[in-house]
Amino acid sequence: MNSKIIKTLEFEKIRQQLAKFAATEIGKQQLLTLEPSTTFEDVQRKQDESDDGRKVLRLKGGIPVPRLANIGLPLKRLQIGGNLNGKEIAQIGRVLSTTKEVMSFFDWFREHEIAFFHLYEIIDGLVDLPDLRKRITSSVSDDGDILSDASVELRRIRQAIKSGEGAIRTKLDDLIRTKASYLSETLVTIRNDRFVLPVKQEYRNAFGGIMHDQSATGQTLFIEPQAVLELNNKLRTLRADEKREEERILYELSALLELHIQELRYNHEILAILDMINAKARYSESINGTKPHLSKENHVAIWAARHPLIDQEDVVANDLLIGEEYQALIITGPNTGGKTIALKTLGLIQLMGQAGLQIPAAEDSQIGIFTEIFADIGDEQSIEQSLSTFSSHMTNIVSFLDKANDQSLLLFDELGSGTDPQEGASLAISILDYIGAKGSYVMATTHYPELKVYAYNRPGTINASMEFNSESLAPTYRLQIGIPGRSNAFDISRRLGIPSQIIDQATGFIQEDNQSLNEMIADLEQKRRKAEQESHRLEKQIQESDRLLEELKRETETLEFAKQKEIDKAKKEANSILSKTKEEAELLMQEIREMQMNVSKNAQVKEHELIGLRKQFDDLRQEDTVPSNKVLRREKEKKKLKVGDEVITESYGQRGILVEKSGQDQWVVQLGIMKMKLPETDLRRIQPEPEKETRRTKRQIATVRSNTASHVSTQLDLRGFRYEEALQELDSYLDASLLAGYPQVTIVHGKGTGAIRKGVTDALKRHPQVKSFDFAPQSSGGNGATIAVFKG
Incomplete structure (x- = not known):
């Protein structure tokens, strides 16, 4: 875009205001030369970055980028093999410390799953160099001074310097006490990096030693007494040693930095980008800006x-x-x-x-x-x-x-x-x-x-x-x-x-045309004012509607949160109840298995024992504590259970047949010889196989049709069944009748070929709970039906 438009529209003033919010030197320089982009992709990315910056500013007060010097020139000098001074190394150390701080800062946003357009991608370009960062921090102060911890030798030298300075001051203090009248001032001062005393001109020979300076009037001479001459020489040697050690440390640090020039440059550039994003966000906040x-x-x-x-x-x-x-x-x-x-x-x-x-x-x-x-x-x-x-x-x-x-x-x-x-x-x-x-x-x-x-x-x-x-x-x-x-x-x-x-x-x-034009314009202005008043009225209504909608949304969110909280609580309670019930059921099932194993060939399991165990199973049912839980209700509706369905119990893993519905959310389930009341949430319907559908329908007709309280009929009709199906139905029916407490039942098998009749007779002979059986009277079917009497 042409440069003239920047001046004509005063965009350079926008740049200057923007640069005031920058913390880094390079960020400030780039903002002062900020140019408009002319492609959709570039503008979109820059707008997204500014929006990211506003989000960080809103949530955490902005990206923590401190004032950083431009380390471009020090990095170039490293690249050609040069050494850096303490201040330059401290500036690079500040970049490394800021890099670590910024990376840690954005960990919070990742943990809270805060979405950004590009900030994570930018942050991922930063490289933390912990060993180098710690070495610089322990070796150089923020002002660029070499710290005593930089090396063992430097610490030894500085301790010796401190000790030497103390010895010199002690001797000079003794001279001040004994010859105070010879001095212009009773103090110790320094000239040419050596400790001296301000001596009156007439007593210049009273201390011996070397004169280093004099006052403007010549009345005061700054003399290094003979008594401290040797100590000052030793101190000077120690300071030379200190300087050499500091230069060695700087050389060593420069060599370490040279190995990471590329990472340092990347970090520096990325921090500048983050600084610019931060500055744009702060400027936008100052003008109440919006993302277009x-x-x-x-x-x-x-x-x-x-x-x-x-x-x-x-x-x-x-x-x-x-x-x-x-x-x-x-x-x-x-x-x-x-x-x-x-x-x-x-x-x-x-x-x-x-x-x-x-x-x-x-x-x-x-x-x-x-x-x-x-x-x-x-x-x-x-x-x-x-x-x-x-x-x-x-x-x-x-x-x-x-x-x-x-x-x-x-x-x-x-x-x-x-x-x-x-x-x-x-x-x-x-x-x-x-x-x-x-x-x-x-x-x-x-x-x-x-x-x-x-x-x-x-x-x-x-x-x-x-x-x-x-x-x-x-x-x-x-x-x-x-x-x-x-x-x-x-x-x-x-x-x-x-x-x-x-x-x-x-x-x-x-002219008449111009007059008409002015009149037309006046009329248009009048109509515009009326339209504007109507617009303001509608705008107030819209604002009120928006306010009510926001309140409704907040109330809905609060209600949804409370509902979900109750659902979670109900699930926990239900899981706890089911877990406890399953443990108790397992113990009962184990007891039944042991009883069956202990029954001898001629022994019998007493009916009242089976009924007692069945009652214990019924007692395991817990009251439904979450009747209003919509999630569970929807799950129940999905099952669409009905009488005669074959189901599997989630708690016991057993298959059974639904005999009848007991209450709103419970079913009576036939589990082998046992009949149990189980909650609907514990039942899962088994999808029927096509070829077995007809048999399941007959089973419902044969075993469920009843007018008694137990819904188990005192008569079983086996007509129309195949031989194997008839015997299977007979076995299940006898168990159900025993549990229902019937003294006798009638089995209708028809005359036909006599195969099913013979199968019924053989089955009744073998059944341990059948006391006797005989054909029905002629008025009740004759030899087409058999009456079986159970043991008392």
Whole structure:
């Protein structure tokens, strides 16, 4: 994008404000040269990064990047084999410490699963060098001084220096006490890195030694007494040793840093990027900025746009729309009404948005992606070129007229001004037609009434004006799109006291077309005000609706949270109950197995024992503590259990047949010779195999049809069964009848071939609980049925 637009729209002032929020030197330099991007992908990424920065600022107060010096030059010197001083090493150490702090800072966001567009990807580029970081921290202070912990030798030397300085001061203190009258001041001072005393000129020979300096008057001599001469020499030697050791340590540290130049450079650059993201977020917060949507079609809709360089308490917000319904916006109206500010606001917000900055506008605003923004704003004459205002404008316009295309935004302030009004208006119309043919987007201000008609008649072009309050005789700085501006000269003059005769005569001089146009504009303004009042009323209703909707959402979220909490609690209680019940059931099942194993061939399990165990199973049922749990209810509904279904019990892993429903959520289940009441949540229906469906239906008819309280009939009808099925049904039926406590039952087997009748007879002979059996009386079926009597 051309550099001239940066100056024309004062984007460099935005850069300067932005740079104040930067902490690193390199970040500040990059923000001062920030350029708008011209591709959709680049702008989208930069906007996403700024949005990430706002999220961090909102949640944790910003990214913790401290003030860091630019370590680019020290890294270059390392790259060519040079050594660094203590201050440069300390600066690199600060970068390494900040790298670790930033990585740890973002661990919190990962743990809480906070989503970002790009920050995690950026952070993952940082490289922690713990050994190098600790070595620098223990060797160099923040100011660049070499610490005594840098080496054992350095610590020894500094301890010796401290001891030597103490010895020298002790001797000099003794001299001060004994010869205080010889001294100008009773203190120890230093000259040429050696300890000396301020001696009066007349006693210069009283101490011996060497004179290092004298006062301006010559009355005081700074003498190193003979008594400390040798101690000072030793101290000087120790300080030379200290300097050599410090240089050795710096050389060693530089060699270690040289091995990690690439990682250090990456860390430095990434911290600068994070610093810029942080600065953009803080700047956005300061102007109450919002993230704009991006339009590839350059449909610009900036709601409540505010010029960022005007005090936010004084600035008037305006909606700026261009690109979708129209590509040219012609603003007319009087001077000082805010037309130029509207131009600059559109251009500057576009530059900010394309540079990745959030914009001073309302939520859901949308900007375009322009490859170039050109502007002809201002009326300063070019003194050096001796150009008039008109020539200056035309020279500027010519410089970008041929460069404009369908991806360009052009801003014209007072297009065609500075020359004869008729010629200027004609030229302005021709320029707009030329640019319109290229498909460029245009926003222009003008005083010419001819351009009002032009905007009305040309497709893709619309009138606009700056509102003027004729009562207060002051502009409101509000942009009115769709309404051309009108001159307020007559209204203002009338309110200021110009006689009506003069106003009426002046009105007569205006052409009839112009007068009609002004009347039309006045009518449009009146209708706009009415529409605006209605809009405000509807907006208040919408805001109230939004408020109620938000309250409803919050209440719903609270209710959902409480409901889920109760569900979780119910699940825990149910699991606890089921676990306890399963343990008790296992003990009962084990007892039954032991009883069956202990039964001899001729022995019998007493009926009351089986019934007693069955009652213990029934006693295991727990009261349903979560009757309102919708999740469990839905699971029950999914099963769609019915009488005769074959099921498996989740707790015992046993198959059984549903005999009857007992209560709302329980079933009586036939488990072999036992019948149990089990909760519906513990039952899972086994999908029937197609070929067994008919048999299962017969079983339901044979075993379930009953008018008794137990729902087990005293008569079993085996007619229509195959031999194997009939015997299986007979076995199950006898067990059920015994558990029901019947003294006798009737088995209807029919006459037929006699096979099933014989099978029934054989089965009854073998059954240990059948006392006797015989054919039924002739009135009850004769030899087509058998009556079996159970043991008492």
